[in-house]
Amino acid sequence: METLIAQLINAIALGSIYALLVIGFNLLLVVGGIFPFAYSHIVVLSMYMCWFVLKITGNNLVLGTVAAIVSGVAFSLITEPIFRPLAKRGAVLGSFIVAMAISMIITDIMSQRLNMGIVISFPQSLQGKEALVSFGTATITAGQIATIAGSIGSGIGFFYLLYRTKIGRAFRAMGQSSFSARLLGIPITKTSLFAYGIAGFLGGISSIFLAMAIGTASSTLGDNLALKVMAVAMFAGLGNLGGGLIAALILGLAEGMALAYLPGNWSQAIAFGMIMIVVMVKPKGLFGAMA
Amino acid sequence: MSLSIYYFLQLCAIFIMLGWCLYLVYRIGQLNNAPIAIMAIGAYLSSYAVLHWGWPFLLALVFAVVCGAVFSLIPALGLGRAPSFAMVIATIALIFIMQTIFRNLPWFGGALGLFGIPKVKNLLLVTYIFLVAIGILIYRFDHSRFGRAAEMIFIDRDIASTLGINIYMYSVILQVSTGAIGALAGVLYAFTIRTIIPSYFGFSFLLAITCFIFVGGYTTMWGVIFFTPILWGIPLILPQSMAVFRNLIYGFSLMVILLIRPEGVIDKNMLRFIRLKSGVVFKKLFGRSQKTVDKRLKEVM
Numbered sequence: 001m002e003t004l005i006a007q008l009i010n011a012i013a014l015g016s017i018y019a020l021l022v023i024g025f026n027l028l029l030v031v032g033g034i035f036p037f038a039y040s041h042i043v044v045l046s047m048y049m050c051w052f053v054l055k056i057t058g059n060n061l062v063l064g065t066v067a068a069i070v071s072g073v074a075f076s077l078i079t080e081p082i083f084r085p086l087a088k089r090g091a092v093l094g095s096f097i098v099a100m101a102i103s104m105i106i107t108d109i110m111s112q113r114l115n116m117g118i119v120i121s122f123p124q125s126l127q128g129k130e131a132l133v134s135f136g137t138a139t140i141t142a143g144q145i146a147t148i149a150g151s152i153g154s155g156i157g158f159f160y161l162l163y164r165t166k167i168g169r170a171f172r173a174m175g176q177s178s179f180s181a182r183l184l185g186i187p188i189t190k191t192s193l194f195a196y197g198i199a200g201f202l203g204g205i206s207s208i209f210l211a212m213a214i215g216t217a218s219s220t221l222g223d224n225l226a227l228k229v230m231a232v233a234m235f236a237g238l239g240n241l242g243g244g245l246i247a248a249l250i251l252g253l254a255e256g257m258a259l260a261y262l263p264g265n266w267s268q269a270i271a272f273g274m275i276m277i278v279v280m281v282k283p284k285g286l287f288g289a290m291a
Numbered sequence: 292m293s294l295s296i297y298y299f300l301q302l303c304a305i306f307i308m309l310g311w312c313l314y315l316v317y318r319i320g321q322l323n324n325a326p327i328a329i330m331a332i333g334a335y336l337s338s339y340a341v342l343h344w345g346w347p348f349l350l351a352l353v354f355a356v357v358c359g360a361v362f363s364l365i366p367a368l369g370l371g372r373a374p375s376f377a378m379v380i381a382t383i384a385l386i387f388i389m390q391t392i393f394r395n396l397p398w399f400g401g402a403l404g405l406f407g408i409p410k411v412k413n414l415l416l417v418t419y420i421f422l423v424a425i426g427i428l429i430y431r432f433d434h435s436r437f438g439r440a441a442e443m444i445f446i447d448r449d450i451a452s453t454l455g456i457n458i459y460m461y462s463v464i465l466q467v468s469t470g471a472i473g474a475l476a477g478v479l480y481a482f483t484i485r486t487i488i489p490s491y492f493g494f495s496f497l498l499a500i501t502c503f504i505f506v507g508g509y510t511t512m513w514g515v516i517f518f519t520p521i522l523w524g525i526p527l528i529l530p531q532s533m534a535v536f537r538n539l540i541y542g543f544s545l546m547v548i549l550l551i552r553p554e555g556v557i558d559k560n561m562l563r564f565i566r567l568k569s570g571v572v573f574k575k576l577f578g579r580s581q582k583t584v585d586k587r588l589k590e591v592m
Contacts, residue, residue, distance in 0.1 A: 035376065085550060093322060093375060097505050098549050104498050104542035112535055223494050227383060234380045270393035272384035279381040280369030 006138035007260045008253070013144040013213060015252020016151035019134040020206040021229045022236075022244040023158055024199035030175035030216060030239045031156070031195035033087040037099035038079065039203060040229050041106040041222035046072040048110060048217065051120045059123045065208055072204025073197050080196045087192070111219035115232075119218040122211045143212040154205055155245065162241070167194055175239070231275045237285025247286065297415065299527065301483045303520050306416045308476040310504045310515035311429055312469040317509050318441040319461055320448070321375050324382035324497055325366055326473030328389040329359045331492035333477025335399055338408045338487060348411045352478045359474020360467050367466035371459045386497065393489045404488030411482050418479050425472060437461075453582050495538075499523075502541040506548045508555025511562055518556065 021040065028036035046068045053067035054060070079102060082089075086095040111117045131139035170191045173181040182188050182254040211217070232251050236243030251271060258267035278286060307325055316323035337355035340346040346354070366385060370378050393399050400406075411417070432438050444451040444458055475517055481487050503522055507514025522544070526537040548556060 048372060082550070089553070091553065094380075094549055094553060096322075096376075096379065097501065098546055100498060100501060101542040101545035101549070104502075104538045104545070108536060108538040108542065112539075172326065227387065230380050231384060234377060266391060266395060269388050269395075271389075272387050275384045276366070276369075276381050276388065279373055279377045280366075283370075283373040283377045285377075 002135055002138040003260075005135075006140065007256055009140050009144055009148075009251055011253045011256025012249065013209075013252075014256055015249040016148050016155075017206050017209045017213060018228065018250035018252050019230055019245045020151050020154060020202050020209070021225070022232045022248050023155065023200040023241060024206075025229050025233055026239055026241050026244050026266045027171070027195055027199045027202075029233070030241075031171045032080075032083065032192050032199075033090070033092065034083045034095035035092055035099060036199070037096055037226055038102040038106065039099075040225035041202065042072065042075045042079070043203040043207045043210065044217055044219075044222040044225065045075055045110065045174075046107055046204050047221075048114050048120065048209050050211060051115075051122060051217070054123060054126065058126065059125055061126055064126065068207045068211075069201060069204030072207060073200035074201075076196045076200025076203060077193065080193055084189075084192075103226065107219050110222070114219075117219060119216050121216045126208075127212050127215050147209045150205065151207060154202060158202065159241075161193075161198070171195060192275065212286060214245065225261055227249045228271065231271065234285060235275055235278050237253060237287045240285065240287050243285065243287030294458050295527075298483065299524065301415060301418055301479070303484070303523055304422045305476045305480050306500060306503060306519045306523060307422060308425060308472055308479075309500050310507070310519060311425065311512060312476075313500060313504050314509060314512060314515060315429065315432075315469050315472075316462075316465050317445075317504075318438070319444040319458065319465065321370075321462060322379045322382075323370075323466055324471065325363060325385055325466065326380070326381065326476070327492055327497050327500070328385045329363050329470045329473035330477035330480065331386075331389045331393060331489070332362055333359045333474030334481035334487050334492070335393055335405065335477075337478040338405050338481045339399065341409060342405060342407070348482070352475070355478045356474045359477070360471040363467050363470025363473070364463075367463045367470070370466070371462040383494075383497070385447050389544050390489045390493055393492075399489075402489065404486060404491075405481075406416050406486040408481055408485040408487070412486070414479070414482055418483075421475060421479070426512070426516075430435050433512060441465075444578075493505050498538070499541065502545045505555055506544055508557040508561075513562065514555050514557040518548065 021043065025036055025039050028034060050064045050068035050070035054064040056274060057063050082098065082102070084096055086098060114120075127143055129141055129143060132142045132145055133140040141161070159166075162171060170181070170186045173184065173186055174188070174191055174195075178188060181191075214221075228251065232247045233239075233244055234249065235246035251274075254274065255267055255271050258270045309330065312325065312326035336358050337351040340351040340354055341348065366382065370381055373381065392576040394402055440451070441458045441461060443454065444456060444461060448458060454521065466506075477492075484491075503519045504515050506522060507518030525540060526534040534569075552558070
C-alpha cells in the first residue's frame with residue numbers, strides 16, 4: 001500500500017511534467033500554426049545548458065535555473081524565423097519535416113559535441129532526493145513535491161494568461177484563424193513571437209523538473225520525450241489544451257504503474273499501444289481537436 | 292567487387308525501396324512510417340525461418356513478405372480514415388512498439404538480436420531485380436487511372452470523394468502494398484548486414500529515409516532514386532572527422548531544401564522541363580534536319 005502511494009506520487013510528478021510540455025507543444029501548434037516536433041529537443045538542450053552553468057558556477061542552483069529558462073526561451077525564439085514561411089504557407093506537414101530536421105541537428109550536436117556525447121548527470125542538490133514525508137518504507141521527496149507544485153503553478157499562470165489577458169485573447173483568436181486575426185488588427189508576428197517565448201519559458205521550467213525527476217540526460221532523451229509529448233497531444237486531440245492536461249496525467253500514471261509492476265521494459269509498448277488504439281478508435285483524440 | 296561498394300549498392304537499393312514506400316502513401320497525402328516497423332518484421336521472421344527452421348532463402352523471403360503484408364493490414368484498416376497527423380504519430384508509435392516487442396520476445400535474442408545469418412549467393416542481383424520490378428510497378432501505377440485518382444486525393448480530398456473515389460480503399464491498398472515492399476526491404480537488409488538487433492529499426496532509420504525522400508522530392512518517384520546514393524554517399528566520401536556529423540548534414544540539407552524548394556529538388560516542373568529539353572536534344576541528334584525535310588517534301592511534291 002505504501003509503495004503504491006509512493007508510486008502514485010511519482011507517476012503524478014511525471015504526468016505533471018508531461019502536462020507542462022504538452023501545454024507548450026499545443027501552444028505552438030495552435031498559435032504558431034506549426035507542428036513543433038523539435039520542442040522536446042529544445043527542452044533537453046536547456047537541460048544541457050543548465051548542467052553547464054551548474055558545472056561552471058559550482059552548483060549554484062539559482063543560476064542553473066535561470067540558465068535553463070533563458071536558454072529555453074532563446075532556443076525557442078531562434079526557431080521562429082525558420083518556421084515563419086511555413087506557417088504563412090499553412091504547410092503544417094512541411095513544418096513537421098522541418099522540425100524533424102531541427103531535431104536531427106540538435107540531437108547530433110548533443111551526441112557529438114556536448115560533453116563528448118557522454119550522459120550528463122545532475123548534482124544531488126538539484127535533484128532534491130531528501131525525503132520530505134516518509135511513511136513506512138516509502139518516501140515522498142522534496143523534488144516530487146516541487147515538481148507537482150511548480151507544474152500546477154505554471155499551469156494556472158498559463159491559463160490565467162490565456163483567458164484573462166489581452167495577449168491571451170490574441171492567442172485564442174490566432175488559434176481560431178490567423179487570417180481573420182490579421183483582419184482584426186492583431187499583430188501576427190509579434191503574437192507568434194510571444195507564443196514561442198512562452199512555450200520556451202514553459203520548456204525551460206519543465207527542463208528543470210525533468211532534471212530533478214530523471215537526474216540524467218542524454219542525446220536520445222529528446223527523441224523519446226518528443227514521441228511521448230506527441231503521443232499525449234494526439235491522445236487528447238491535437239491542440240486541445242484542457243484535454244492535454246488530463247491525457248498527460250493518464251499517460252504519466254500508466255507509464256509509472258507499468259514501470260513499477262510490469263516485467264522487462266514493456267512500459268514503452270504500453271504507452272504507445274494506448275496511442276495506437278485511441279487513434280484507431282477515435283482518430284481525433286479522446287476529447288476532440290480544438291484547433 | 293570490394294566489400295564497401297557491395298554494401299553501398301545494396302543499402303542504396305534498400306533505402307530506395309523504403310523511400311518509395313513513403314512516397315506511395317504520401318501520394319494520397321498521408322505520411323505513413325509503418326514500413327520501417329514492417330521491415331523489422333520481415334527481417335526478423337525471414338532470418339528466424341532460415342536460422343531455426345532451415346528454410347531456403349527464397350521461401351523465407353516469400354513467407355516474410357506475406358506476413359508483412361498481412362500484418363500491415365491491421366494498422367491500415369484502423370488508420371485508413373485517420374487524419375494525416377494521427378497517422379504520422381500512430382505509425383511512429385508502431386515503430387517503437389515493434390522495437391519493444393522484438394526486444395522482449397524470448398525467441399529473437401533480445402537486445403543482442405539474431406546473428407550468423409547465412410550468406411546468400413547473388414544477393415545483389417536479386418536485390419536489383421526486385422528494385423527494378425518495384426520501380427516498373429510504381430511507374431505503371433503513377434501513369435494509370437489509379438495514379439491519377441491518388442493525385443486528386445492529394446490535391447483535394449472532398450472533391451476526390453465527390454468524383455466517386457473511395458479514399459479509404461486507396462489508403463488501405465497502398466498501405467498494405469507498402470507493407471509488402473517494406474517487409475521485402477527488411478529481408479534484404481537482414482541478409483545484407485547478416486546481424487540484426489532491434490535498435491537498427493528505429494528512429495534514426497526513419498529520419499534518414501525521410502531526409503532522402505523530402506530532399507529528393509516527394510511528388511515524383513525519381514527524387515528518391517537520385518538523392519539516396521548522393522546523400523548516403525556523402526558521409527562515405529568525407530574524412531572520418533567530418534563523417535560523424537552525418538545527421539547534421541542531413542538535417543541542414545532537409546531544412547534548407549524544404550524552405551527554398553518545398554516540393555524537393557526533383558519536382559514535376561523539373562521533370563517536364565527535362566522531358567522537353569531532352570526531346571529537343573534528341574531531335575537535334577537523331578531527327579531529320581530541316582534540309583532533308585525540305586528535300587523529301589520536294590520529292591513528294
